[in-house]
Amino acid sequence: MKKYIDTGKKDTRSGFGVGLLEAGRADSRVVALTADLKGSLKMDAFAAEFPERFIQCGIAEANMVGAAAGLAITGKVPFIGSFAEFVTGRVYDQVRQEVAYGKANVKIASSHAGVTLGEDGATHQTMEDLALMRALPDMVVINPCDFNQTKNATIAAAKYEGPVYLRFGRPNVPNFTPENEEFVIGKAQILNEGKDVTIVACGHLVWEALQAAEALEAEGICAEVINMATVKPLDEEALIASAAKTKAVVVAEEHNMAGGLGEAVAGALARALPTPVEFINGQDRFGQSGTPSALLAAYGLDAQHIAEAAKKVIERK
Amino acid sequence: MYSNDQLKEVSTQVRRDILRMVGIAKSGHPGGSMSSTDILTTLYFNEMKQDPATWTRDGKGQDMFILSAGHMTPVYYSVLARAGYFPVSELATFRSFGARLQGHPSIRKGLPGVFQASGSLGQGLSAAAGLALGKKLDKEDNFVYCLCGDGESEEGQIWEAGMFAVFHKLDNLIAMTDWNGKQIDGPVDQVAGEGDLAAKWEAWDWNVIVAEGHDFDSIKKAFELAKAGKGSGKPTMILFKTEMGHGVDFMAGTHKWHGSVPKPEQLEDALKQLGETSLGDF
Numbered sequence: 001m002k003k004y005i006d007t008g009k010k011d012t013r014s015g016f017g018v019g020l021l022e023a024g025r026a027d028s029r030v031v032a033l034t035a036d037l038k039g040s041l042k043m044d045a046f047a048a049e050f051p052e053r054f055i056q057c058g059i060a061e062a063n064m065v066g067a068a069a070g071l072a073i074t075g076k077v078p079f080i081g082s083f084a085e086f087v088t089g090r091v092y093d094q095v096r097q098e099v100a101y102g103k104a105n106v107k108i109a110s111s112h113a114g115v116t117l118g119e120d121g122a123t124h125q126t127m128e129d130l131a132l133m134r135a136l137p138d139m140v141v142i143n144p145c146d147f148n149q150t151k152n153a154t155i156a157a158a159k160y161e162g163p164v165y166l167r168f169g170r171p172n173v174p175n176f177t178p179e180n181e182e183f184v185i186g187k188a189q190i191l192n193e194g195k196d197v198t199i200v201a202c203g204h205l206v207w208e209a210l211q212a213a214e215a216l217e218a219e220g221i222c223a224e225v226i227n228m229a230t231v232k233p234l235d236e237e238a239l240i241a242s243a244a245k246t247k248a249v250v251v252a253e254e255h256n257m258a259g260g261l262g263e264a265v266a267g268a269l270a271r272a273l274p275t276p277v278e279f280i281n282g283q284d285r286f287g288q289s290g291t292p293s294a295l296l297a298a299y300g301l302d303a304q305h306i307a308e309a310a311k312k313v314i315e316r317k
Numbered sequence: 318m319y320s321n322d323q324l325k326e327v328s329t330q331v332r333r334d335i336l337r338m339v340g341i342a343k344s345g346h347p348g349g350s351m352s353s354t355d356i357l358t359t360l361y362f363n364e365m366k367q368d369p370a371t372w373t374r375d376g377k378g379q380d381m382f383i384l385s386a387g388h389m390t391p392v393y394y395s396v397l398a399r400a401g402y403f404p405v406s407e408l409a410t411f412r413s414f415g416a417r418l419q420g421h422p423s424i425r426k427g428l429p430g431v432f433q434a435s436g437s438l439g440q441g442l443s444a445a446a447g448l449a450l451g452k453k454l455d456k457e458d459n460f461v462y463c464l465c466g467d468g469e470s471e472e473g474q475i476w477e478a479g480m481f482a483v484f485h486k487l488d489n490l491i492a493m494t495d496w497n498g499k500q501i502d503g504p505v506d507q508v509a510g511e512g513d514l515a516a517k518w519e520a521w522d523w524n525v526i527v528a529e530g531h532d533f534d535s536i537k538k539a540f541e542l543a544k545a546g547k548g549s550g551k552p553t554m555i556l557f558k559t560e561m562g563h564g565v566d567f568m569a570g571t572h573k574w575h576g577s578v579p580k581p582e583q584l585e586d587a588l589k590q591l592g593e594t595s596l597g598d599f
Contacts, residue, residue, distance in 0.1 A: 055485070070443070094474075
């Protein structure tokens, strides 16, 4: 299978920080807001270079969402940054009314998503945010896989006209996509071509899916790996073309079952091409404290579980 | 500039519009609409630098207004129509299927004059603060106005916006509260114990003005004082003392007309009390 090289583990949130700075340099309309999490969101470089365009909101996320909508109406391109739970669940009504229904050109920068936030535990580890954001009409939902792709997705989000939910995380994870590859919203990437099973993944689990594909190859199974970084709108064409070929699908995400990528994929397949699907996700659970790798294993989200699910779904063909 | 007599005539017509709109729609919120009528009439006809002919949603080069208490669409739509944003005949479509005049303000139907969706209470002041900050960043010297309800001010987000506007020195933001003392479930002091709004906004370090919301001299003076606050680095809150249902005896001063609609005979009585104007009904 195609080899992917980890060029050095980096956190996806730092990819956002670099992308934000580049977007800010390219477009003076870009402004950044945070609710007392400038450092956690890696906004320091942007704030240092563009102090007037960095807007500290204090620990008041609801107001931050509304203020960003107002800024967007006047023509700015605001990125609002906080932990994933606090820019979705905590402010769901504000995001719905002001950003989605209000068609405000706001980019929601959502860090520390999923169980890989680690030691802080369940209060801060949302496994429900993709569902909340997918449910909103006109909201684009992106969950890139590594540092480079998060940087490039941030630049793409700044150029896109309309609300975007951009989800990334805290832990250092392998960085393996090209440094300056243009991110095309709504376009899936076929990372490895295969014929026996399709593994669709987003976010941190894309690397796990590649590791699973390598393990499967050693057992003579040829897995197709799709990086579905744009969760909404879903690239149904790429999905269906792959499912038509492999006739078996695994979906892997660092999110619970309800409303996540798995249900999006299953829904698309049910409509166009009914296909057996196995799901790798947090099921219907809250997270807990632990190291990111321990939590990935405990919640069944690592390469080993993905490989097992692939073998299981192949048997269901 | 409109004289007090001219403003009075517009306000009377707007109150007629409000009652006829909710009468036709058989739903809507006349009480707060009638308490804030004189404020919004003065704002649109005397105060705001705005031009319906060149209106765009980004508000470039114009003053902007956000109705945070979004349920007061009857007064908002009537004032916008009377100010020339869209034909007054369209007021008859209020709340009907396919109408640009949605139950609460929407930007999705292309209604000119509306900058942002509102209606989920407590959120408009944040949006207005964002508009004001946007104008500051663009070095525009226009004002941003925002009307809140006193009941609405029970929402915590109003106070988040209060902190934000002071911290970012938004002295181009003029917020107003329709201080009618009533909300759906009853008098504000019996529903939530909001207390003295003036003391609260002063404690929040805003420039606070208390005015009589049915006295055109007092309203004009309040706006003058508010605009003079530019350069102080402080946002302004004008607390307009008003009466819910003002202008019609059986509707005045009670929370019961917050979201209730007069019956046909009550509507007839109310319109008779208000009297006709030279502007004419829609």
